[in-house]
Amino acid sequence: MAIGTEFHKGAIFFDKDGTLVENIPYNIDPNKISFTPGTDRALALLKEFYQFHVVSNQAGIALGMFEEEDLAPVKKRIREMFSEFGAELKDFHYCPHHPEGNISSYTFECDCRKPGSLMLETAAQIHYINLNASWMIGDILDDVEAGKRAGCRTIFLDVGNETEWLPGEFRVPDYIVNNLEEAALLILSNRSIKI
Numbered sequence: 001m002a003i004g005t006e007f008h009k010g011a012i013f014f015d016k017d018g019t020l021v022e023n024i025p026y027n028i029d030p031n032k033i034s035f036t037p038g039t040d041r042a043l044a045l046l047k048e049f050y051q052f053h054v055v056s057n058q059a060g061i062a063l064g065m066f067e068e069e070d071l072a073p074v075k076k077r078i079r080e081m082f083s084e085f086g087a088e089l090k091d092f093h094y095c096p097h098h099p100e101g102n103i104s105s106y107t108f109e110c111d112c113r114k115p116g117s118l119m120l121e122t123a124a125q126i127h128y129i130n131l132n133a134s135w136m137i138g139d140i141l142d143d144v145e146a147g148k149r150a151g152c153r154t155i156f157l158d159v160g161n162e163t164e165w166l167p168g169e170f171r172v173p174d175y176i177v178n179n180l181e182e183a184a185l186l187i188l189s190n191r192s193i194k195i
């Protein structure tokens with residue numbers, strides 16, 4: 001552990017759609033949000049050791065399908081779902097951009113859209129997160145790349161949502177799992193190995 005990072009906690013960065021919650025494309029209805037299988041167990045296992053963050057591409061904003069304000073009830077609902085399991089969602093980070101959007105103010109190549117790592121790096125600055133002690137979990141390889149670029153370890157949730165399988169040096173996950181409980185158990189076993 002580098003000097004000066006002792007007091008910095010690690011974080012779990014969850015992709016939102018298809019990873020933390022069931023994948024309903026461009027959904028902004030809080031009543032349709034539900035955790036994927038094993039997420040409740042994962043939160044219970046990890047909450048003592050890690051901050052929880054969502055890092056989500058929300059291209060629906062650039063595409064004109066909904067507005068940034070429409071994410072407020074989504075964030076609120078996910079926070080409530082965390083608290084139902086005694087866990088805290090520390091922050092919800094999203095990228096509203098897309099290079100081929102319809103809304104000009106959101107249509108450009110940004111650094112925050114995954115596979116870029118800016119959302120994770122910004123979260124780390126705001127919340128004093130040690131990225132090297134953190135994990136990114138996602139259901140596509142862009143999530144893996146974002147996590148690796150930020151210096152996190154990565155877990156790929158293999159539930160059939162990756163379709164392109166583009167290769168790359170940052171696109172090889174540390175682990176592949178079928179649900180978030182498996183991910184949590186792997187994260188905990190890595191902690192015990194380190195000690």
Ligand SMILES: [Mg+2]
Pocket residue numbers: 015016017018019138139140161
């Ligand atoms: Mg996803």
Ligand SMILES: [Zn+2]
Pocket residue numbers: 095096097110111112113
């Ligand atoms: Zn962006």
